[in-house]
Amino acid sequence: EPEVTQTPSHQVTQMGQEVILRCVPISNHLYFYWYRQILGQKVEFLVSFYNNEISEKSEIFDDQFSVERPDGSNFTLKIRSTKLEDSAMYFCASKTDNEKLFFGSGTQLSVL
Amino acid sequence: GESVGLHLPTLSVQEGDNSIINCAYSNSASDYFIWYKQESGKGPQFIIDIRSNMDKRQGQRVTVLLNKTVKHLSLQIAATQPGDSAVYFCAENMWGYSTLTFGKGTMLLVSP
Numbered sequence: 001e002p003e004v005t006q007t008p009s010h011q012v013t014q015m016g017q018e019v020i021l022r023c024v025p026i027s028n029h030l031y032f033y034w035y036r037q038i039l040g041q042k043v044e045f046l047v048s049f050y051n052n053e054i055s056e057k058s059e060i061f062d063d064q065f066s067v068e069r070p071d072g073s074n075f076t077l078k079i080r081s082t083k084l085e086d087s088a089m090y091f092c093a094s095k096t097d098n099e100k101l102f103f104g105s106g107t108q109l110s111v112l
Numbered sequence: 113g114e115s116v117g118l119h120l121p122t123l124s125v126q127e128g129d130n131s132i133i134n135c136a137y138s139n140s141a142s143d144y145f146i147w148y149k150q151e152s153g154k155g156p157q158f159i160i161d162i163r164s165n166m167d168k169r170q171g172q173r174v175t176v177l178l179n180k181t182v183k184h185l186s187l188q189i190a191a192t193q194p195g196d197s198a199v200y201f202c203a204e205n206m207w208g209y210s211t212l213t214f215g216k217g218t219m220l221l222v223s224p
Binding site: 035041048102104 | 148154201209214
């Protein structure tokens with residue numbers, strides 16, 4: 001069964017450093033998402049991406065965040081200058097034109 | 113001071129019991145609902161979905177019930193197995209928007 005893959009599975013960084021989280025969505029999917037989950041809390045929407053541009057973003061997704069689809073397969077989330085409160089599990093997700101959203105296994109980001 | 117706790121509602125059942133997990137949603141304009149299962153260290157996994165023009169939908173061992181009058185969603189798992197132990201999230205979506213909004217989650221613990 002096709003799946004969304006994310007790398008790395010764990011990322012440790014120092015506060016103020018830039019990180020790039022990588023995702024390969026399912027190949028025929030059109031809509032791409034980043035969500036995050038702080039430990040023990042619910043999954044929160046960050047941003048959605050369609051047709052090579054951001055279609056929606058939450059208030060969490062401030063100027064420190066950016067997304068890119070640099071080629072036909074990868075979808076990345078960049079955090080420019082990480083803060084302690086950015087520590088969370090980051091999930092990439094994708095879907096076709098129906099609502100069923102498929103999630104990757106996540107990247108656990110720890111900011112020290 | 114206030115503690116930031118891992119205060120997920122928890123449902124503990126015996127193997128073979130039927131489980132019912134409940135979710136209240138807030139947006140009366142939501143017209144699509146999904147239940148996700150999240151095992152420790154993994155991304156949310158699709159279980160079953162339902163549109164607002166239905167009040168019940170059945171899958172394999174799972175049934176979702178939707179009561180739009182009181183904005184309530186439930187997931188029933190028949191003959192619960194230890195492998196069903198996970199956190200279960202409901203999520204909602206509004207027509208015309210691609211973003212899923214997740215609920216807080218319920219932890220299901222199944223004892224052999």
